[in-house]
Amino acid sequence: MALSDSDREYLETNHSAAMITVGGDGRPKVARVAVTVVDGKLWSSGTADRARTKRLRSDPRCTLFVFDSGWSWLTLETTVRLLEGPDVAELSLRLFRVMQNRPEGDLNWFGTNIDEEAFMKLMIDEGRLIYEFDVERTYGTH
Numbered sequence: 001m002a003l004s005d006s007d008r009e010y011l012e013t014n015h016s017a018a019m020i021t022v023g024g025d026g027r028p029k030v031a032r033v034a035v036t037v038v039d040g041k042l043w044s045s046g047t048a049d050r051a052r053t054k055r056l057r058s059d060p061r062c063t064l065f066v067f068d069s070g071w072s073w074l075t076l077e078t079t080v081r082l083l084e085g086p087d088v089a090e091l092s093l094r095l096f097r098v099m100q101n102r103p104e105g106d107l108n109w110f111g112t113n114i115d116e117e118a119f120m121k122l123m124i125d126e127g128r129l130i131y132e133f134d135v136e137r138t139y140g141t142h
Helices: 005-011 051-058 088-099 116-123
Strands: 016-022 030-037 041-047 061-067 074-085 107-109 112-114 128-140
Touching: 005 030, 005 041, 005 074, 005 128, 016 051, 030 051, 030 061, 030 088, 041 051, 041 061, 041 088, 061 128, 074 107, 088 107, 107 116, 112 116
Parallel strands: none
Antiparallel strands: 016 030, 016 061, 030 041, 041 128, 061 074, 074 128, 107 112
């Protein structure tokens, strides 16, 4: 399912989300994440060793609850594809440039500005990967 224009517009200005995955016991597990649209695809960042990544390897279903500072929200029922491998540093750079609205120059990482080369090395050192969400259904009050 493609995102509607309204969904896409909301996601371009609202990056705060709760990511709900399915635990081994069948219970929903929630983590706060940031999401954004990169080249028409909905992405978020994670690491290989995170619990949510391990759950997604077993069951790729995921629900995102994206919210603003008021009362509007958007829910997306998705299936997740993990983007990993040698190009993950470059993919992460694209993701964070869009999310931080910094098409060039330094990026912010936990309150510190770092250059592109240091940022990409950090993505590799941290074992970063990209969650790519295939959206199956959306609803909300946006």
